[in-house]
Amino acid sequence: MEDVVIRTLEKVELRRPVLVEGLPGVGNVGKLAADYLKEQLPAKPLATIFSKFFPPQVYVNEEGIVRLVSNDLGYWRSPKANGRDLLVLGGDYQGISPEGQYEITERLLEYCAALGVTEVFTLAGFAQGKIVETPRVLGAATSPARVEAMKKHGVVFSRNDPGGGLIGASGLFLGLGRLFQMEGVCLMGETSGYFVDPRSAEAVLKVLVRALDLDIDFTALEAKAQEIDRIAHKVQESEARGGEVPGSGPAPSRDDLGYIG
Amino acid sequence: MEDVVIRTLEKVELRRPVLVEGLPGVGNVGKLAADYLKEQLPAKPLATIFSKFFPPQVYVNEEGIVRLVSNDLGYWRSPKANGRDLLVLGGDYQGISPEGQYEITERLLEYCAALGVTEVFTLAGFAQGKIVETPRVLGAATSPARVEAMKKHGVVFSRNDPGGGLIGASGLFLGLGRLFQMEGVCLMGETSGYFVDPRSAEAVLKVLVRALDLDIDFTALEAKAQEIDRIAHKVQESEARGGEVPGSGPAPSRDDLGYIG
């Protein structure tokens, strides 16, 4: 078995495609954003990625059907005359070992390079360790020109954040991407780090939409964000009052905010 | 050395063979079921599997003879005119790393595909965290048709179980099996998860026997199940009474339920 198996589902020609990556991570911000983007564009399935660097696991859906854990690449054709097409990478896991991270990222970059990708946006969360009401979007990029361009879309480039650099797929797609002559930007939505954060995903996606001149409806994501906001506030209130929520049945617990999205 | 070494002991031609997998895991349910099936059919040795992804270990039998840890594949020829032959996979260990799980499963699937296997049954335990008097058999499958077929044999497909999916060989043989155009079913016997569970293995095997129209004598497995039931009840009683079993010598301890089978 190859270490990383990429099964192409459809053979496509794309116009100057841009790769958008959003895999599970802090607050699941990147994954939420990429999944929502795929759904709204909508993106069509292009390839499924299996790897022995993912956990040896299948998921079982509500009908009892199994599915091997994977990453998946979707594509979207811009309707504009000179538009750029998109590739969107999402999935169940990042590689579970350092070597696995490198191998998977490298194989995917090679695959995307063959499709003509020269530009990458990676989406991620940035843990602040406290509730963030209005998440900023922090950035990192492969060139000063891209830093400047992103600043115009409201992205914050901070001297100190992220201090220790970026660990995982969102950093690696940029770092290894340089070896494939790709340029790119990492967009990091501020998040508490305590639960899945559609509010932060929305902030990240709004920057991406401006940067790539896309047209996305945010209604469903906003609804999800408000639902999480509501639960989070109840938990905070409940904790402030010592755990009881008078006259309203049991208070929601932190479990309702769990990493399920 | 190859990562996975499959030593063929006999060259065989099989008729539309079905693979049955049962390796060590929760409650040793899958292994107990597969070992009992092999014994009762009986299955003949077909191949021995060694791998550097197993522990670097030999077992020593009562006569002092060593044997390298392995998996083993047996075969059985159906006596019926249009019957399907069986391959039964058992063994000492699953691969001890995620990569090892993938490598071993992939090599075995490739080997079985070459023998004509297009259908797989994987046998496993499902830990409920409490004593289960009458274990149900939960299922997961590769297609809606198989889900429906299994429901007719009493298999339960639950919306919530298994919530996090299946980890290990029983899931992987189905998930990776799809890449080899194999269809399959996982049968999971409910079990406490605290000790080896022949009762659960019996429940799983009874479903398998119905699904594959086999004729198996359950006397010995039932006896083993009753023995474990008896010990388990004594332990429960003893614990309820604070540890003493008046007038009957020392109470059996949890050790008597150990993972020895």
Next chain:
Amino acid sequence: MEDVVIRTLEKVELRRPVLVEGLPGVGNVGKLAADYLKEQLPAKPLATIFSKFFPPQVYVNEEGIVRLVSNDLGYWRSPKANGRDLLVLGGDYQGISPEGQYEITERLLEYCAALGVTEVFTLAGFAQGKIVETPRVLGAATSPARVEAMKKHGVVFSRNDPGGGLIGASGLFLGLGRLFQMEGVCLMGETSGYFVDPRSAEAVLKVLVRALDLDIDFTALEAKAQEIDRIAHKVQESEARGGEVPGSGPAPSRDDLGYIG
């Protein structure tokens, strides 16, 4: 770099050579025995083995000279007309991962098979968890004939020991050796498991010497064993008296028994 590098120092032709393995492990029994055997025969250096499955480490000797950690193979020519030559394998470490254990053992077996080895003796300690005054030598073997032969030399084949089998090089050389058509015996000296045990190494080596009809002087090993006995007894006495050894200066501590040999 190859995973396992075997540097041949001298090209030799050997007469029906027997491989004796003794690497670090429980009580360092196997290593003590193999090192002493090499010294007394004496064996000449045949090959040095380096591997990325050993720790990334060099030792520094008293003169300040570094040496990469390794295993090493020595050879000895029997002076007898029809005698069998010996290969003795010792070293600093066993492979530090399960895969490494398999890779190193397999490469060494392949190398030894090319030199004509068809028989292996592996030397090890067997931890009893308590001080053993007169260590027995337990055995495991690849065939009933070898079990019987070893019983004649006083080796004990116990139904229950070793219960869980043998883990590590001493088991693997026998288990994997079968794939190279080699037969073999593992000799395990009983030991406490708490400190290095030349007494147990002596017991093991005395069996080996009888089995291979060698002529070895045990004076130096016996002296080492008596020294350790003396310290061990003082520690025991000191502990029995609550730690003080009246009128005799500070009691020796368990540190004096440390894994230094």
Next chain:
Amino acid sequence: MEDVVIRTLEKVELRRPVLVEGLPGVGNVGKLAADYLKEQLPAKPLATIFSKFFPPQVYVNEEGIVRLVSNDLGYWRSPKANGRDLLVLGGDYQGISPEGQYEITERLLEYCAALGVTEVFTLAGFAQGKIVETPRVLGAATSPARVEAMKKHGVVFSRNDPGGGLIGASGLFLGLGRLFQMEGVCLMGETSGYFVDPRSAEAVLKVLVRALDLDIDFTALEAKAQEIDRIAHKVQESEARGGEVPGSGPAPSRDDLGYIG
């Protein structure tokens, strides 16, 4: 992807080059020394080394630009008629697994051998577990001649230090270097092991400068060392007085000594 990728930035011919290695480790002594040496010579960039055995990480600089973690090799041409050129190896990480350490070191040695390297100096810290006012430089070497030569430069070869040998790149470059017919010396600066130690790096570098007859200005490194000395003493005083530093604002904390350099 190759396990270790060496990107050559400039093709050079060097005169009998000596390799100097200084990677992160105890007290960051080796890295501080190698980085300072590169800066002062100054060395020019020769090659960048990426590897899947490094963490899957990018660093982000103050301008927001990402850089994949790496090692890097610089070169310096001696201005003297018969001088020897230098190669200096530094970087962000050592390999993070034992196998990775071996693979990276072996590939770099192979690369350097092709450039004509036959001699290696490795720079490291030696943890003493207590503050060392005037760090000695301990040594280890590949030959008695080199031990004698280093003693003349004030290097201490101690019977007992380093007792357990050297673990990591500084040992491995010497140990594996022998397989490439390279001779070498490891210079270890005594250090507490509690914080980064430019004082120890200075001691190591002064020996190297004498051994290689280089001309280096130590002003900046001495300033850095004095700054760390000053902070370390304040922390010690503060701790002695129970944490308060009267009349002088908050005392510096151990954090000011952190592994940042």
